[in-house]
Amino acid sequence: MFKLRKAEPRDVPDILRLIKELAKYEEMEDRVLLTEKDLLEDGFGEHPFYQCILAEWQEEQSNEEPRVIGFAMYYFTYDPWTGKLLYLEDFFVVEEFRGKGIGSEILKLLSHLAMKTRCGSMHFIVAEDNRSSIEFYKRRGAEDLSKEEGWRLFRFDKDSILKMAAPAEE
Amino acid sequence: MDFSIRAANLEDCKDIARMIMELAEYEKVSEHVKVTQKDLEQDGFSKNPFFHGIVAEVPEAQRTKDGHVKIGYALYFLSYSSWKGRCVYMEDLYVMPEFRGKGIGKALMSKVAQLGMAAGCTQLNFTVLDWNKASLDFYAAQGCSDVTASLGYHVMRCEGAERGEAWPNTIEDRQ
Numbered sequence: 001m002f003k004l005r006k007a008e009p010r011d012v013p014d015i016l017r018l019i020k021e022l023a024k025y026e027e028m029e030d031r032v033l034l035t036e037k038d039l040l041e042d043g044f045g046e047h048p049f050y051q052c053i054l055a056e057w058q059e060e061q062s063n064e065e066p067r068v069i070g071f072a073m074y075y076f077t078y079d080p081w082t083g084k085l086l087y088l089e090d091f092f093v094v095e096e097f098r099g100k101g102i103g104s105e106i107l108k109l110l111s112h113l114a115m116k117t118r119c120g121s122m123h124f125i126v127a128e129d130n131r132s133s134i135e136f137y138k139r140r141g142a143e144d145l146s147k148e149e150g151w152r153l154f155r156f157d158k159d160s161i162l163k164m165a166a167p168a169e170e
Numbered sequence: 171m172d173f174s175i176r177a178a179n180l181e182d183c184k185d186i187a188r189m190i191m192e193l194a195e196y197e198k199v200s201e202h203v204k205v206t207q208k209d210l211e212q213d214g215f216s217k218n219p220f221f222h223g224i225v226a227e228v229p230e231a232q233r234t235k236d237g238h239v240k241i242g243y244a245l246y247f248l249s250y251s252s253w254k255g256r257c258v259y260m261e262d263l264y265v266m267p268e269f270r271g272k273g274i275g276k277a278l279m280s281k282v283a284q285l286g287m288a289a290g291c292t293q294l295n296f297t298v299l300d301w302n303k304a305s306l307d308f309y310a311a312q313g314c315s316d317v318t319a320s321l322g323y324h325v326m327r328c329e330g331a332e333r334g335e336a337w338p339n340t341i342e343d344r345q
Binding site: 019022023028031034038042049050076077079080081089090111123124125129134137140144145146150153154155156157158164165 | 250
């Protein structure tokens with residue numbers, strides 16, 4: 001059986017493990033540059049950049065330690081048109097534990113959190129070739145804003161930011 | 171043209187609210203704007219702000235015919251990438267039409283980049299509508315990449331809390 005709880009500093013190794021498993025599922029494992037030290041400082045320091053919910057699994061009547069087998073990483077963002085938003089950065093359940101309602105329970109918990117903070121909606125990104133995830137989200141009422149409204153995500157990497165941040169020539 | 175770029179304060183919320191509406195009109199979706207000046211004051215300037223603002227101002231001598239000297243803004247917040255860590259997300263960037271082409275947009279974005287870097291961010295993310303050619307050209311000239319094109323990333327939304335519905339939909343997953 002499973003249980004959901006808020007992540008604590010001691011969970012950082014499991015959070016990184018699951019981030020890497022999700023990246024592997026997305027075939028992007030080599031893009032994960034974050035370390036346990038980054039996660040500890042950024043999630044449990046004075047100004048947390050993210051929050052995490054963990055799903056723990058324990059076999060019935062077992063003396064073994066519960067195992068962390070799923071997680072959601074999220075934070076709060078802002079839409080100047082509608083106000084506060086909950087942004088879901090990562091959401092993953094280990095393959096052998098899928099189909100047991102764990103993902104649904106995590107989303108339900110996130111939706112309660114969003115409502116408690118008076119967020120109008122929840123935003124996230126999905127890769128267009130990730131059909132099973134897109135179906136999972138669409139079954140729950142998600143809209144594809146890129147397809148329906150034409151929003152494209154753009155990015156400046158570190159070198160570009162450095163160039164932009166330099167003072168303009170007179 | 172003379173202009174100054176500075177961090178927004180509480181008193182700027184009236185002009186920011188005005189310009190948010192102007193940007194929404196430009197994007198042809200002004201009927202979607204529900205945030206008020208009071209919401210901005212509460213959400214951006216309390217103990218735990220949900221966003222930060224930058225304002226572009228011109229001297230009185232260059233004020234608009236309606237008397238405005240605050241003629242551009244950017245809204246941003248700090249976010250997080252589970253791959254790379256701290257990021258800055260630029261939610262809005264806007265310069266009033268008569269003040270465009272003078273480097274103000276670039277200066278606003280430069281300030282966001284500076285503040286992001288100071289906070290340890292290694293990425294600056296934002297979204298643009300696919301028909302907005304003027305903006306697409308502007309950003310391409312600054313050296314950004316289209317992540318929707320290169321990685322196939324689609325922006326998704328689940329909404330409904332404001333209508334009092336339990337969301338996401340309670341359709342049960344097939345077990």
